[in-house]
Every structure is written in structure tokens, then in C-alpha cells.
Amino acid sequence: MAPLPRIRIEVPAWASELVDWDRAYTSDEERMDLAIALARENVLREGGGPFGAAVFEADSGRPVGVGVNLVMALNNSVLHAETVALMLAQQRLGSYTLRAPGMPAHELVASCDPCAMCLGATLWSGVTRLVCGAAREDAVAIGFDEGPVFPASYEYLEERGIAITRGVRRAEARAVLELYRDRGGIVYNA
Amino acid sequence: MAPLPRIRIEVPAWASELVDWDRAYTSDEERMDLAIALARENVLREGGGPFGAAVFEADSGRPVGVGVNLVMALNNSVLHAETVALMLAQQRLGSYTLRAPGMPAHELVASCDPCAMCLGATLWSGVTRLVCGAAREDAVAIGFDEGPVFPASYEYLEERGIAITRGVRRAEARAVLELYRDRGGIVYNA
Numbered sequence: 080m081a082p083l084p085r086i087r088i089e090v091p092a093w094a095s096e097l098v099d100w101d102r103a104y105t106s107d108e109e110r111m112d113l114a115i116a117l118a119r120e121n122v123l124r125e126g127g128g129p130f131g132a133a134v135f136e137a138d139s140g141r142p143v144g145v146g147v148n149l150v151m152a153l154n155n156s157v158l159h160a161e162t163v164a165l166m167l168a169q170q171r172l173g174s175y176t177l178r179a180p181g182m183p184a185h186e187l188v189a190s191c192d193p194c195a196m197c198l199g200a201t202l203w204s205g206v207t208r209l210v211c212g213a214a215r216e217d218a219v220a221i222g223f224d225e226g227p228v229f230p231a232s233y234e235y236l237e238e239r240g241i242a243i244t245r246g247v248r249r250a251e252a253r254a255v256l257e258l259y260r261d262r263g264g265i266v267y268n269a
Numbered sequence: 270m271a272p273l274p275r276i277r278i279e280v281p282a283w284a285s286e287l288v289d290w291d292r293a294y295t296s297d298e299e300r301m302d303l304a305i306a307l308a309r310e311n312v313l314r315e316g317g318g319p320f321g322a323a324v325f326e327a328d329s330g331r332p333v334g335v336g337v338n339l340v341m342a343l344n345n346s347v348l349h350a351e352t353v354a355l356m357l358a359q360q361r362l363g364s365y366t367l368r369a370p371g372m373p374a375h376e377l378v379a380s381c382d383p384c385a386m387c388l389g390a391t392l393w394s395g396v397t398r399l400v401c402g403a404a405r406e407d408a409v410a411i412g413f414d415e416g417p418v419f420p421a422s423y424e425y426l427e428e429r430g431i432a433i434t435r436g437v438r439r440a441e442a443r444a445v446l447e448l449y450r451d452r453g454g455i456v457y458n459a
Contacts, residue, residue: 083284084357087276087277088277094273150393154362155360156365156366156390157355166276167273170274171274175457194389195386195388195389195422196385196388197386198389199387199389202414202416203346203347227388227422231419235417236417
């Protein structure tokens with residue numbers, strides 16, 4: 080019997096330091112600015128793909144979890160910014176759903192339209208809202224594949240009670256993608 | 270600054286013990302039997318959802334990673350059997366893709382049609398083939414949601430070089446789902 084390795088996932092300390100954990104991020108734009116800052120810093124530090132995400136309490140604006148793309152850093156193709164942020168939020172709250180009884184509503188804010196995997200992860204996470212920055216086409220324009228996401232995919236989530244807002248701070252979010260391209264960043268899923 | 274928790278993911282020891290790591294699992298049916306055995310044991314041990322998966326070297330039949338559903342056990346809605354098996358395989362091989370130069374081809378064998386998240390994860394993992402047991406409808410019949418997966422989703426993967434075979438040992442795989450239902454297993458994503 081071969082021993083099975085443990086998987087350890089840790090968000091870099093600098094990512095946590097970008098967050099003001101005591102601040103109320105009150106608007107979509109403020110929340111997106113944090114997701115974009117995480118994405119940009121991941122590019123500048125050459126941590127991985129140009130994507131950032133954060134989970135907030137919807138009403139209070141309190142940040143609960145953050146993520147950056149860790150695919151290359153941790154040799155793990157599941158570790159997109161969104162899955163990392165959702166896993167961290169669930170671990171902090173000790174719950175596999177962010178929609179448990181007695182819990183405030185949560186939302187996921189992502190610096191780019193989520194790929195097929197992350198859109199599915201959003202559905203299972205228990206968030207009640209998804210907010211996106213850059214568009215799918217912006218990621219595709221720099222060479223990334225976003226997978227099988229269709230208009231019906233978004234409708235599927237909306238029918239299950241997840242509100243979706245796209246295009247928040249799109250230009251700023253797209254600029255991070257372009258920064259990654261200009262620095263010769265690896266497109267790991269092309 | 271709040272400290273961010275580390276995520277630790279460990280497959281239960283019993284799951285590793287179900288695998289003969291030195292054996293060549295030569296046929297689709299033998300490989301599926303392992304995925305189903307993992308699923309069944311997860312039900313019997315009340316480890317979580319009735320799903321199992323394994324990654325094999327396609328030609329040699331050597332198992333590389335295994336997974337069971339750990340959503341409830343580890344409070345993490347990303348940890349479906351497929352994502353766990355893929356993450357373990359990548360960690361063992363020290364690569365974020367199972368399709369790196371010089372590597373043999375790999376395939377993912379799942380006891381049930383993957384949900385939307387796991388179908389996306391399959392695309393990013395680098396496997397060149399996906400083999401499924403129970404059908405989406407079998408999971409839906411016991412109350413699980415499979416998310417936004419459409420015929421075009423499978424076509425999307427096939428167009429990117431992933432062969433897909435479904436319905437291998439379907440009756441045996443479905444029986445594990447029914448066992449879970451009959452034992453009153455929790456449908457955590459209903």
C-alpha cells in the first residue's frame with residue numbers, strides 16, 4: 080500500500096495582509112477592488128494565474144475568506160482563486176455550506192467570470208450571490224480557457240437562488256489579465 | 270489581520286487500503302469496481318456522500334490517486350470524490366497537469382457522472398479520458414443536484430481531447446446511491 084499524501088493548502092501571508100479583516104466592504108466596487116488587488120499582487124509576485132476572489136458577508140460586508148490562483152504554486156489544478164476563497168470561508172466557519180441555518184448570507188466576488196469548475200463550486204458553496212469583474216472573453220483574449228459555461232449555466236444558478244452581477248470594475252479587472260500577458264505569464268490550461 | 274486557516278485534505282486510511290497499488294487494473298470494469306468500492310465503503314463508514322473516484326495510468330492500469338466524497342467530513346463543499354482523486358494524483362506526481370511532457374496518459378474513473386464542478390475539474394486536470402458509472406439521473410433520483418451539465422458540456426471536453434465513456438457498471442454504481450438513500454444519508458446539496 081502506497082501512503083497517500085496529504086494535501087495542504089495555504090493562502091500566502093501577503094494575501095491575508097491585503098485584507099482589512101475588520102473593515103466593512105460596503106459596495107460591490109469596494110469588494111471587487113479587493114478581489115482585483117489580490118489578482119494583481121498574485122501577478123506581481125509571480126504566484127500564479129491573474130485571478131483573485133473573496134467571500135463576504137453580504138449585508139455587513141465583512142470579509143470571510145480570500146483566494147488567489149494557486150494552481151502552479153501548489154501543483155493543483157483545482158486551486159483557482161474562487162475554490163480557494165470558498166474553502167477558506169467554509170473552514171473558518173466550520174461548515175460545508177455558507178447558507179446554514181442562523182448564518183448570514185454570503186457572496187463570492189471574483190475578479191473574472193468563473194470557469195466551469197468554479198461556477199459549479201459556487202453553486203455547492205451556499206453563497207447567495209456571485210459578483211464578477213472581467214468577462215469570460217477577457218480571459219479568453221489572453222489565452223485562458225473557461226470551460227463549458229453557457230448562458231443556461233448562469234440561469235441554472237439563478238433558478239437556485241443565486242443572484243449574479245457581472246462586469247463590476249471590468250476594465251480594472253481586465254487590466255490585471257493584460258498585465259499577466261505582458262509579463263509573459265504562463266497560460267496553464269490553454 | 271485574522272490568520273487564515275490552512276486547509277488539510279487527507280483521504281481516509283481505509284480508502285488507501287482498498288487499493289492494490291501494485292496491481293494493473295486493466296479493464297474499464299476493474300477500474301470502475303474500485304471507484305464503486307470506494308463509494309460503497311464511504312457509505313458504510315458514514316464518511317460522506319456515496320461517491321468514489323480513482324485516477325489511473327491509462328495504459329498500464331496503475332492507480333495513481335483515489336478519492337471519496339469528503340464534503341461533510343472536512344466541511345468543504347469542493348471535496349467531491351473526483352476533485353480529491355485529481356488533487357492527490359497531481360500531488361503525487363508533483364505536477365498541476367496529468368498531461369505533462371514525458372508523462373503517461375491518465376484517466377479519471379468516477380462512480381457517477383460528475384457534477385458541473387467536477388466536469389470542469391476534469392478538463393483542467395490533464396486527464397485524457399473520463400469513465401463514469403451511475404448516470405446523472407441516478408444521482409438526481411436520490412435527491413442530489415448535479416448542476417449545470419448539458420450535452421454541450423461533454424462535447425466541450427471531447428473537443429479538447431478528453432474521451433468520455435459513461436454507464437460502466439451502472440447498475441452496481443446506482444446500487445450504492447440507493448444504499449445511501451436507504452440508510453438515510455444526508456443530501457447536502459439539495
